Amino acid sequence: MFEIEVNNKIIEAVPGETILSAVTRAGIKVPTLCYMKDLAPSGACRICVVEVDGMKTLVPSCSYPVQEGMKIHTNSKRAIRARKTVIELLLANHPDDCLYCVRNGNCRLQGLAEEYGIRERRFPSSKKKDHMLDATSPSIIRDQAKCILCGKCVRVCEEIQNVAAIDFVKRGSKTVIAPAFEQSLNVSSCINCGQCVLACPTGALREKSSLREVDEALHDKDKYVVIQHAPAVSVTLAEEFGLRPGVDINGLMVAALRQLGFKKIFDTSFSADLTIMEEASELVHRVTTGGKLPMMTSCSPGWIKYVEQFYPDFIDNLSTCKSPQQMLGAIIKSYFAEKEGIDPEKIFSVSIMPCVAKKFEAARPEMGRNNIFDIDAVLTTREVARLIKMAGIDFDSLTPETADLPFGTRSTAGKLFGGTGGVMEAAIRTAHYMITGKELKSLMVEDVRGLKGVKEAKVKIGDLEVGVAVVSGVGNASKILEEIKNGRKDLHFIEVMTCPGGCIAGGGQPLSTDQESIKARLHALYNIDHSETLRTSHKNKDVQKLYDEFLKEPLGHKSHELLHTHYIKREVLS
Numbered sequence: 001m002f003e004i005e006v007n008n009k010i011i012e013a014v015p016g017e018t019i020l021s022a023v024t025r026a027g028i029k030v031p032t033l034c035y036m037k038d039l040a041p042s043g044a045c046r047i048c049v050v051e052v053d054g055m056k057t058l059v060p061s062c063s064y065p066v067q068e069g070m071k072i073h074t075n076s077k078r079a080i081r082a083r084k085t086v087i088e089l090l091l092a093n094h095p096d097d098c099l100y101c102v103r104n105g106n107c108r109l110q111g112l113a114e115e116y117g118i119r120e121r122r123f124p125s126s127k128k129k130d131h132m133l134d135a136t137s138p139s140i141i142r143d144q145a146k147c148i149l150c151g152k153c154v155r156v157c158e159e160i161q162n163v164a165a166i167d168f169v170k171r172g173s174k175t176v177i178a179p180a181f182e183q184s185l186n187v188s189s190c191i192n193c194g195q196c197v198l199a200c201p202t203g204a205l206r207e208k209s210s211l212r213e214v215d216e217a218l219h220d221k222d223k224y225v226v227i228q229h230a231p232a233v234s235v236t237l238a239e240e241f242g243l244r245p246g247v248d249i250n251g252l253m254v255a256a257l258r259q260l261g262f263k264k265i266f267d268t269s270f271s272a273d274l275t276i277m278e279e280a281s282e283l284v285h286r287v288t289t290g291g292k293l294p295m296m297t298s299c300s301p302g303w304i305k306y307v308e309q310f311y312p313d314f315i316d317n318l319s320t321c322k323s324p325q326q327m328l329g330a331i332i333k334s335y336f337a338e339k340e341g342i343d344p345e346k347i348f349s350v351s352i353m354p355c356v357a358k359k360f361e362a363a364r365p366e367m368g369r370n371n372i373f374d375i376d377a378v379l380t381t382r383e384v385a386r387l388i389k390m391a392g393i394d395f396d397s398l399t400p401e402t403a404d405l406p407f408g409t410r411s412t413a414g415k416l417f418g419g420t421g422g423v424m425e426a427a428i429r430t431a432h433y434m435i436t437g438k439e440l441k442s443l444m445v446e447d448v449r450g451l452k453g454v455k456e457a458k459v460k461i462g463d464l465e466v467g468v469a470v471v472s473g474v475g476n477a478s479k480i481l482e483e484i485k486n487g488r489k490d491l492h493f494i495e496v497m498t499c500p501g502g503c504i505a506g507g508g509q510p511l512s513t514d515q516e517s518i519k520a521r522l523h524a525l526y527n528i529d530h531s532e533t534l535r536t537s538h539k540n541k542d543v544q545k546l547y548d549e550f551l552k553e554p555l556g557h558k559s560h561e562l563l564h565t566h567y568i569k570r571e572v573l574s
């Protein structure tokens, strides 16, 4: 450590770190726009410039290294004027569209314009951004007019997700962010993860909204509108209403959905339990009969598309189980429709998901039967918050409610699906019971918990030693796939979640991506698991009833027809 002087105050700095890193640790705020923690700095936007004594030019604090004895001024007149000019130049190229923009009130550019007191357009408006919207993707809308070329989406897509579906195209004032050959996103290698949407500081990237369809269905007397909510949603929705991360508002959320007019509110954690019954059975079957190993989870649709495009040789390693969203959708339009005497064509099935890739998944042609889709509309956590706000529902006036039977009961194992490692932990609990007839001594599988991108463990199940890996962020998954390609043989089961951290940090979640918020969300799931008594999927009485009354047995005929699927090799545009 050595000392530097910042704003006439002495602070400590670590050799090799950047000015931004040192001043942030000391609690001194410098605004940033293109900066991304844990990724190499690009220094593209110049918002974070600071003045250093003895230097003629301002330096970008995100990429400039500290030197012993440096005297830095983060808020000198020159630095503030330069930042203001950068913002004014960005605004010159930007539509005055805030009132209509999905990011109104939650936009970094708008926030900076406010912080720096910009009240007029100083530079003449440019026509550079006169671009068409790209609304071709089932999950994401790209609005180039609002793009400030910060490059965060490009870096997330390439450096974290290892997809590289988008990049800077053309030069100078013609530069845009686009897929290869400026094609539209739907024909690119985009896996619909939405991590770029979380990274984008403006409204240039957003989810493709299904609010209008849902609203129309809710007002259509001929439709029976049901909704399911994914495990991660109840521990993140509160953030959209100003509460701190990690507050579980399950009961209030159900009450709000009931006020919105949904006929039935089901819990996707129920079908996570169902998924575990099918997936653990499939794993046991593969392990005991010499089936394709390692088996890989299939509940994260971005990961499925990633394998289909980049690693088609591993398609047979994917579990054939549909995701919990799709399983519940299929069961609602078969078992539930039959039981309640409702024509499946009249059921409009909505899901609230942490993920924009779920919109893509629901639209896959294999996700339905007889021209009836399992799921009719997918809302992200952000969209459902908008729906609740539009209806003027005040959480303070609500009394918590529970989800509806027959798909309202869940184990905490099903709830754990919301975070990285959760599927694995739930599967290990049930696979142990299926193989040994006994419950695990300690249900908590410590080795697969936490936010690390790759976690590995050896799990003893009876006489078997099962090698497991838990991966989140498809960029991390590619590293394991390469190892297996190169001969690695000690893994039997791999959980992969497309988004770093799993569904709690999915592309449809509240926009905060700082690690403390994600940790708080994950711990909310762990707290639920530690505080309740129904902790294994195979003990869920309503899942057992579904098998008794309808499915008969895991991997049986009906399960194959409704709960399992297949995957296709996809060509990639490059």
Ligand code: SF4
Pocket (backbone or CB within 6 Å): 094, 095, 096, 097, 098, 099, 101, 102, 103, 104, 105, 107, 108, 109, 110, 146, 202, 203, 204
């Ligand atoms: S992206 Fe931000 S600044 Fe641009 S229109 Fe939307 S809210 Fe306004």
Ligand code: SF4
Pocket (backbone or CB within 6 Å): 140, 153, 156, 157, 161, 163, 164, 165, 166, 189, 190, 191, 192, 193, 194, 195, 196, 197
């Ligand atoms: S959704 Fe994911 S894969 Fe597609 S462009 Fe964004 S980051 Fe890349």
Ligand code: SF4
Pocket (backbone or CB within 6 Å): 146, 147, 148, 149, 150, 151, 152, 153, 154, 177, 196, 199, 200, 201, 202, 204, 205
């Ligand atoms: S789309 Fe968003 S994240 Fe990507 S460069 Fe433009 S403003 Fe930045």
